[in-house]
Amino acid sequence: MAIIGKLACDSCGLEIENEGLKVFWLDFSGELRISSQTRITMINFYDNTLLRGYLSKRYCSHCRNHVNTYRLDNCGEGYDMKRACNLLKLLIKGYKVDPVGLRDHLYGGEGFFLKPKDGLDMKKDKESFDVIGLTDYDLTLDGRKIDKDTCPNCGGGIDFLTDGSPCPRCSCNLHGVRRKFLD
Numbered sequence: 001m002a003i004i005g006k007l008a009c010d011s012c013g014l015e016i017e018n019e020g021l022k023v024f025w026l027d028f029s030g031e032l033r034i035s036s037q038t039r040i041t042m043i044n045f046y047d048n049t050l051l052r053g054y055l056s057k058r059y060c061s062h063c064r065n066h067v068n069t070y071r072l073d074n075c076g077e078g079y080d081m082k083r084a085c086n087l088l089k090l091l092i093k094g095y096k097v098d099p100v101g102l103r104d105h106l107y108g109g110e111g112f113f114l115k116p117k118d119g120l121d122m123k124k125d126k127e128s129f130d131v132i133g134l135t136d137y138d139l140t141l142d143g144r145k146i147d148k149d150t151c152p153n154c155g156g157g158i159d160f161l162t163d164g165s166p167c168p169r170c171s172c173n174l175h176g177v178r179r180k181f182l183d
């Protein structure tokens, strides 16, 4: 079950989707999928044993940027987290990958060269930073290690936006508006 609500600012009128924790997975065409945790989604999620994990969307109120943290699931014995992490970096950057031979690659096989497919989706209008959450630190897409739960841009603490958080636009307090249950 997913709770989707909105946060709104009475002062400047900003409205933000508040979707909580999301999930991501590599689908059969070699693309990264991101979705809320509905029942249907979770069936796809657990069916996929090549690459999957949780995505938390948080906010840095110091430099006013959104920070997306991807945490990979370990998909069983022999699963190569380092290779999965390198693959995830490409997928977050917008590459598709060729799924042929990928299972073998991610479970420690030799002789598979990871090929990105179809070029890069050049979305540069993003107002957010992406990091990969590891056990002891977080990793930026250009390979920088940063402290967990900190902003890759300014080093400040990041948190989920909730009822009472400062508005990203004007710093007045946000409040929750609607809640609906998706399933």
Ligand SMILES: [Zn+2]
Residues within 6 Å of the ligand: 060, 061, 062, 063, 064, 065, 151, 152, 153, 154, 155, 156
């Ligand atoms: Zn920041």
Ligand SMILES: [Zn+2]
Residues within 6 Å of the ligand: 009, 010, 011, 012, 013, 014, 167, 168, 169, 170, 171, 172
């Ligand atoms: Zn505001």
